[in-house]
Amino acid sequence: MSSTNRLPLLDDDLEQELAKLLQSVALDRDKSAFASLFDHFAPRVKAFLRRQGTSEAQLDDLVQEVMLKVWRYAERFDPEKGKAATWVFTITRNARIDFLRKENRPEPDKNDPMLVPAAEIGSDENVFAKQSASRIAAALAELPKEQSEILKLAFYEDKSHGDIARQIGLPLGTVKSRIRLSFNRLRSLLTELEL
Known part of the structure; x- marks a missing residue:
């Protein structure tokens, strides 16, 4: 990891550095910048999801999904519209909602009359x-x-x-x-x- 990808401790400096790292990922697909983002956000995302009631069994999968979306959609981040952390945690919140929707979706009942094909017309x-x-x-x-x-x-x-x-x-x-x-x-x- 290069010294330019090290995260400073001050809040304003940290936010600027996170924004630069996201821009490096967006423009150059910089793996080193992404590794720094991952190191910074993955534990925070995991803690956030845990506080939201996500089961331990699902935490790692959701963190991976969130960080994959950060990689894929980094070009959508606009530092003029908000902070990097806000953007990442919005992705986190949406990923959790999507996960809950999938998890709570009932399995179709094979015996449900609405799912049984109509009989051939006699x-x-x-x-x-x-x-x-x-x-x-x-x-x-x-x-x-x-x-x-x-x-x-x-x-x-x-x-x-x-x-x-x-x-x-x-x-x-x-x-x-x-x-x-x-x-x-x-x-x-x-x-x-x-x-």
Whole structure:
């Protein structure tokens, strides 16, 4: 370790030295500067994490993760925005939060019905779906063109009422009324067709 990487004892001098070391890591990927940063921050990060309740089993892994991030992201440190220690401990805090989120994330329950794939549609259901679709198509054909078009935009093309209003150049309230009226007319036609 060179004498320029030695850390002085005075707070202002120490902060300036830490900032210089971070800049050396950022600009030159200086391993010696990083070793000095590691020697300075690793025990402090470990003590901080211990005070925050991190288990002994996880301390070393988290310290390594924090220091790796210091190495990787040193170019993001800006001495104009804050102190080196503040920057490193922000990384530490965020790494701990990420760790806790991962640790507290429940394992997926393999028996959860939401995770079980839907069964294949049976042939009876498939026939019924095709018959229903053809009856709906026939009922749509019975509607006036404006009504069938607005229903197709809303339900087949899945457009929002606002998008439909812009597309056909009508006020939003008018579009909503027409969709409701068209849908009611379609419902009565389907009832007549016994769907």
